Amino acid sequence: MIDPLPVLQSTFGFPAFRGVQGAVVERVLAGERTLAVMPTGAGKSLCYQLPSVVLEGTCVVVSPLIALMHDQLRAATAIGIRAATLTSVDTDQAETIARFRRGELDLLYVAPERASSGAFRDLLTRAPLGLFAIDEAHCVSEWGHDFRPDYRLLRPLLDAFPDVPRLALTATADAVTRADILEQLGIPHEGMIVAGFDRPNIQYRISPKDNATRQIADLIAETPGAGIVYLQSRAGTEKMAEALAKTGRPTRAYHAGLDPHVRAKNQADFVASEDMVMCATVAFGMGIDKPDVRFVAHAGLPKSIESYYQETGRAGRDGDPAVAHLFWGAEDFARARQRIGEVEPARQPGERQRLAALGALAETAGCRRRILLKHFGDESPENCGNCDNCLNPPAAVDATEVARKFLSAVFRTGQSFGAGYIEQILIGQSNERSLMNGHEALAVFGIASSPEEAALIKPVGRALLLRDALRANDFGGLEFGPGARGILKEGEQVALIVPPKRERRRRGGAGSVPNPTGDPLFEALRAKRRELALEASVPPYVIFHDSVLREMATTRPSTLSAMGHITGVGARKLEAYGDAFLGVLRRF
Structure with a gap:
């Protein structure tokens, strides 16, 4: 088996795997069938991107949303991976199919609707295949919180190519959902790798609603950086965006009722921004691949504890500190119970259990993280040290x-x-x-x-x-x-x-990134990143994450060779951007 570590260093700029990444990649390279359950931000995409570079043939990635595919395409291309998407909005489909058939692609992203079609299966018989990767695999399970019927049609496709390894990935699946994924995708139980669900960099806070607009404005005032506010109605997103614009931060609204061009522009503006607040319904969902979101606020109850975990998981994917703050009202639980009464009877017990778990999370005087992780079968200490109740215990x-x-x-x-x-x-x-x-x-x-x-x-x-x-x-x-x-x-x-007596937090609270703010060198590196991102028409984080710029500002490399030792600087990015950042460093 090929040693993946040199590729990990040269392509991705990482000296070692994180968590269970190494175990997952090892199974994939050995041709095994695998389910990887890894928290958001743990590097799931690397588990198929690295094999796509190492293995002969193309890795076909089944992904549920076009926006998510295009975000991942951009990130893969930036580090030198030969990638393409085959979606309804792509104008170069003929060229992509030709490249695929010639074996000139490492990665090909497709939606489940296309992947399960007979025409696509015929195409696969005429192209070299290295791996099937099924992203957001909880969508295959009717017990999951985001069931997509087209995912249920993938098994015949996978079975038509029994020698091609298959990798399913998800961040949000309880024990019942995990068992269903294994069954539906033909993966043996011993092929499941569960990394755990903890996101220690996220600070969980939950408060009763008392003028949610003011409460969220206070959160924004104390938390620099980009953020997402989830609301339960389309009108609510627009009203909240208008109100929060008065804080001085750029805001946008996002919901399924917007004109598609407006919706796409608002999402693109948010992804490219370093401080924008997006007020959205859950239509603004899995299509977000932005690592530098510093806070996620819920101005009402999520539809399930899995949805809550997934939506809060969009904060702090870069590993830096982030805040997840839920504001709830009793009427939210009343509406949720009414919705449960409208689903098919077989699903109602599971939905009630999920709602009860949300209620326990909102009502507890103990550790929020402990209750959240227990729902997914994870154990944790009684005091996590990074939720509102552990940091400032309430009275009962x-x-x-x-x-x-x-x-x-x-x-x-x-x-x-x-x-x-x-x-x-x-x-x-x-x-x-x-x-x-x-x-x-x-x-x-x-x-x-x-x-x-x-x-x-x-x-x-x-x-x-x-x-x-x-x-x-x-x-x-x-x-x-x-x-x-x-x-x-x-x-x-x-x-x-x-709750303890509320104190107005100063700007630079829990979601604040430990950046050397005020350091002229760090600000100059960020300015150069914005300039390069604008030229390349990509979000700033695609150039480098904040953590890379922090290490540059701290170590001050004077040569390309020294810069290449910084975590996150792979060969392609070093070649593309190294001289530009060295130029900034030399001025200091």
Whole structure:
């Protein structure tokens, strides 16, 4: 078997493999079938890019989104890999097919719809093949959070070429989904390599919503660099982008309803920017291959804990510090339960389990990372040292009595009024509506009027909705859910988390990169990178990551040979950009 390390150094500029990369590449080069479960940012693409350079024939990569394919094409081409895409928007399809048949491609990216077609299978019989790589492999599983039916049609294609090794890759798959991927793609259980799910550079924070726009503006103020804000409606993305533009940061909106040209331009602007904030629906999903995203904010609940993990995983893919901040409201959980009721019955138990895991993540006073990793079967210390609860532990208050009073008020008023009205009844606030309904004569009127109990009513209402003790009906009124009995009849306790007093963080918080800001040399290197990126029509990170510029500013290499020893500087990039950066270094 060919030693991959010289190629790792010369093409990619890395002196050694990270994590399980070496084990995955070794299996691929030995012709084995493999499933690699690796967290975002762990270098999954290298696991097929390196073999594509070493092996005879082309590596065919099945990828779910055109934008993602084009991002990866750009990055592969920049380090000298002969790569192409075969998609509906490519105008050079005939030339690409000719190069493929002549064996002149290392990598060919295709969508599952094309890969599963008979015409494409015929094409493969006339071209040299080295490897099949199935990216985002969780899409093949109906138990996964992002099921794509066309992925289910890939097995016949793979089996038609039994001697070609196959590699499936994913960052987000629980045990059930992993087993399904192995079955659907014909990979033996011993071929699965699980790297773990921890992203230690991401700081997880979760807060109840209290004017989400202001909360996110505060996050932006403290966190330099590019960021993504996920919202649940198209109108919400545009409204949030307009509001956040007042912070002085460039902003864009992204959703499926935008004109395709506007949508594509907004994504291109974000990918090329070093400080833009993108306000998006989940349509802005797997197509993002930008490593220098410094924060991801959710202005509402993700659809599952797998979606949350994948979406937050778009922060800090370069390994530098990043923040993931989720802002949730009780109404988010109520809507999520309604959505679960609309899916086919066989999927409902799994969806409920995922929602319960999100609820536990939001409600815990303990380590967020521990709960998140436990969902994927990973163990972690009780204190991760990099989530809001571990950094600043919250207090817990026994709110069981207030919860019982809240539920009693909902029952006594007929289970048909909203949370605001129930609060007025509990604190004894008289108004025309309560007089007309005769509710001021109820025993629950004014039953929680003390300042201590009154302060707990809103958070208790949120907690009861989150626990499914209350549900919102079609008219906005509250009614009992299955969790109510345990609190009212079975002595179940309701503990409320009291977040620590909020302090305005200074600019340069957890998501701040440890760059030598203010260092004229580092800023000059960044300026040169922007200039070269503009000339080449690529995002700055395709030239070099910040970590490479940091090492340049620290070691100050004076020759191309010395620069070639910096991690991330491969032969192709050294040849293309080395002299330009040496010129900057010599000025200092």
